[in-house]
Amino acid sequence: xxxxxxxxxxxxxxxxxxxxxxxxxxxxxxxxxxxxxxxxxxxxxxxxxxxxxxxxxxxxxxxxxxxxxxxxxxxxxxxxxxxxxxxxxxxxxxxxxxxxxxxxxxxxxxxxxxxxxxxxxxxxxxxxxxxxxxxxxxxxxxxxxxxxxxxxxxxxxxxxxxxxxxxxxxxxxxxxxxxxxxxxxxxxxxxxxxxxxxxxxxxxxx
Amino acid sequence: xxxxxxxxxxxxxxxxxxxxxxxxxxxxxxxxxxxxxxxxxxxxxxxxxxxxxxxxxxxxxxxxxxxxxxxxxxxxxxxxxxxxxxxxxxxxxxxxxxxxxxxxxxxxxxxxxxxxxx
Numbered sequence: 001x002x003x004x005x006x007x008x009x010x011x012x013x014x015x016x017x018x019x020x021x022x023x024x025x026x027x028x029x030x031x032x033x034x035x036x037x038x039x040x041x042x043x044x045x046x047x048x049x050x051x052x053x054x055x056x057x058x059x060x061x062x063x064x065x066x067x068x069x070x071x072x073x074x075x076x077x078x079x080x081x082x083x084x085x086x087x088x089x090x091x092x093x094x095x096x097x098x099x100x101x102x103x104x105x106x107x108x109x110x111x112x113x114x115x116x117x118x119x120x121x122x123x124x125x126x127x128x129x130x131x132x133x134x135x136x137x138x139x140x141x142x143x144x145x146x147x148x149x150x151x152x153x154x155x156x157x158x159x160x161x162x163x164x165x166x167x168x169x170x171x172x173x174x175x176x177x178x179x180x181x182x183x184x185x186x187x188x189x190x191x192x193x194x195x196x197x198x199x200x201x202x203x204x205x206x
Numbered sequence: 207x208x209x210x211x212x213x214x215x216x217x218x219x220x221x222x223x224x225x226x227x228x229x230x231x232x233x234x235x236x237x238x239x240x241x242x243x244x245x246x247x248x249x250x251x252x253x254x255x256x257x258x259x260x261x262x263x264x265x266x267x268x269x270x271x272x273x274x275x276x277x278x279x280x281x282x283x284x285x286x287x288x289x290x291x292x293x294x295x296x297x298x299x300x301x302x303x304x305x306x307x308x309x310x311x312x313x314x315x316x317x318x319x320x321x322x323x324x
Binding site: 017043077079113117123124129 | 270284
């Protein structure tokens with residue numbers, strides 16, 4: 001693995017290692033259509049600037065299955081966001097979340113999932129981030145709902161704007177208008193017997 | 207002495223459906239045995255308690271000075287179903303790097319580990 005000189009970036013054993021472990025499952029058995037690769041046997045060695053020698057990897061014959069990526073419709077979702085400013089941005093966002101959930105409850109709307117995140121505080125690390133060390137400049141409240149029917153999700157999208165006028169103060173970030181309802185196209189990875197698939201190649205000339 | 211994992215390892219994460227994978231790589235080959243000893247399946251499961259709904263699987267890649275963890279039920283359904291900002295688990299790696307390891311002083315000196323935890 002190498003790259004042209006003077007093009008920025010870095011290729012070394014560390015960056016190649018990161019690429020190898022990216023989206024890896026069981027490293028002893030990484031299934032591809034052609035081979036089962038064993039990534040515990042691969043060897044990496046620095047071989048000069050921005051150059052890594054890769055060798056030694058073993059594999060086994062592939063299974064008799066192919067992976068099929070199936071897409072299917074799976075209900076609807078919508079995401080609404082509002083930004084609350086200092087002071088007490090997190091407390092305001094938390095209160096807005098409680099108000100909104102009470103409204104949804106009162107309207108009798110049913111969802112498979114309601115998820116609230118506080119961006120700038122805990123969206124990516126959850127409780128591992130701990131409480132903010134100071135009164136943060138702003139917090140984005142991000143609430144999502146998902147369910148089998150469009151109507152309740154549509155109703156949810158009308159409940160964000162009222163929070164601006166009737167909820168905690170110093171709120172902004174709603175210029176984009178009402179959240180959009182999205183149809184969810186879900187993903188179902190499955191295996192099929194190779195014998196039922198016949199690969200063909202067709203060449204088209206224009 | 208307490209060592210922040212961030213100071214002794216780097217990491218990359220991604221998704222397979224509702225499972226996040228975190229590959230964690232020692233910054234120096236001589237630090238890999240410490241990671242392999244401290245980062246048990248149970249320890250990582252405790253670290254992510256409340257953030258994942260399923261089991262943790264652990265694989266060793268001593269050839270890369272790396273461990274690979276699979277965190278099942280980490281992505282709120284995964285892919286397009288998930289409502290999470292990090293629906294693809296791209297930054298779960300950094301959440302693991304927050305872990306602190308308790309290392310005996312003598313061992314920390316012998317291995318040349320960087321300072322105590324921040």
